[in-house]
Amino acid sequence: MKNIVGGEKEKLKTSGRNKKLASHEFLAEFRDDLKNYILRIERAISDEIGRYKDSSFYKPLSYAVKGGKRIRPLILILSAESISRKQENSNPYPAAVAIELLHTESLIHDDMIDKESYRRGKPAFHVKYGEPLTILSADFMFAIVLDILAEYREPQILKEVASSVLEMCEGEVKDFKIQLGQQEFSMETYLSLIEKKTASLFSVAAKIGAIIGGGEKWEIDTLSWFGRLFGVSYQIRDDLLDLRKGEKVSDFLRKLMRVRSYEEVKVNLLEMAKKYSRMAIETLKPLRNTKAKECLCELAKFSVLREF
Numbered sequence: 127m128k129n130i131v132g133g134e135k136e137k138l139k140t141s142g143r144n145k146k147l148a149s150h151e152f153l154a155e156f157r158d159d160l161k162n163y164i165l166r167i168e169r170a171i172s173d174e175i176g177r178y179k180d181s182s183f184y185k186p187l188s189y190a191v192k193g194g195k196r197i198r199p200l201i202l203i204l205s206a207e208s209i210s211r212k213q214e215n216s217n218p219y220p221a222a223v224a225i226e227l228l229h230t231e232s233l234i235h236d237d238m239i240d241k242e243s244y245r246r247g248k249p250a251f252h253v254k255y256g257e258p259l260t261i262l263s264a265d266f267m268f269a270i271v272l273d274i275l276a277e278y279r280e281p282q283i284l285k286e287v288a289s290s291v292l293e294m295c296e297g298e299v300k301d302f303k304i305q306l307g308q309q310e311f312s313m314e315t316y317l318s319l320i321e322k323k324t325a326s327l328f329s330v331a332a333k334i335g336a337i338i339g340g341g342e343k344w345e346i347d348t349l350s351w352f353g354r355l356f357g358v359s360y361q362i363r364d365d366l367l368d369l370r371k372g373e374k375v376s377d378f379l380r381k382l383m384r385v386r387s388y389e390e391v392k393v394n395l396l397e398m399a400k401k402y403s404r405m406a407i408e409t410l411k412p413l414r415n416t417k418a419k420e421c422l423c424e425l426a427k428f429s430v431l432r433e434f
Contacts, residue, residue, distance in 0.1 A: 167200065168196070178270075198229050
């Protein structure tokens with residue numbers, strides 16, 4: 127993937143040089159034709175939260191969804207458009223909102239478990255609202271997710287989301303056991319943890335998009351696998367960025383740096399992230415060539431190059 131460090135890298139540097147952008151705005155500048163998708167996602171999220179304006183949860187929900195790259199809903203929409211067979215209930219945007227809310231709800235839980243103080247440059251949800259309202263807000267958000275997805279009248283969508291949530295919960299428990307020293311740690315454990323905690327939601331986003339788009343089984347499976355590989359690459363890059371910024375890093379990285387230098391760890395993880403990005407792009411080859419497919423490939427490159 128030689129072109130991964132060429133023009134795209136320069137574009138990433140220059141687009142953020144003169145002004146501070148929200149992360150989803152930065153992504154839109156990375157590739158201009160993503161801008162309309164992201165604007166529509168933002169509008170759809172705002173409209174959905176607006177339905178609860180008279181609820182006690184309106185302000186907490188608005189706070190929770192502010193910021194974020196919107197990559198998961200973007201992958202869902204692009205997956206749907208890469209198939210794009212007209213059928214009933216084929217609008218992917220409500221499902222994209224549901225996936226973003228599910229992601230947000232998982233972050234709320236994660237931050238409370240890990241006792242994080244900040245998220246997206248502002249106080250973490252549990253710090254601002256306290257634990258009781260945090261738990262209730264996350265439950266409320268999950269109910270919204272189910273309400274949105276039920277409208278598609280497609281049992282497989284709900285089943286796939288349930289499977290993803292189960293996998294994410296297993297990953298969270300595994301992470302907790304590692305922190306307590308109750309489980310051995312290795313590269314295999316690290317990758318397994320990433321698959322469960324992060325890649326599973328990227329995978330289900332792509333899969334739901336393919337289902338809504340009217341995909342055949344092989345197309346649905348192809349996009350699901352793309353999402354999983356993308357998610358691994360994305361999380362490794364996240365860990366690399368935390369390492370470089372000197373922020374809280376995973377137990378795996380701390381243990382790895384006891385036996386290897388910072389430079390070795392950085393180079394090894396970057397190569398691994400590039401490898402998974404290449405695999406994700408390769409996975410899409412059997413799909414017909416569309417603008418949406420091209421955008422998915424660009425996102426896979428972006429996952430390795432991003433600086434946030």
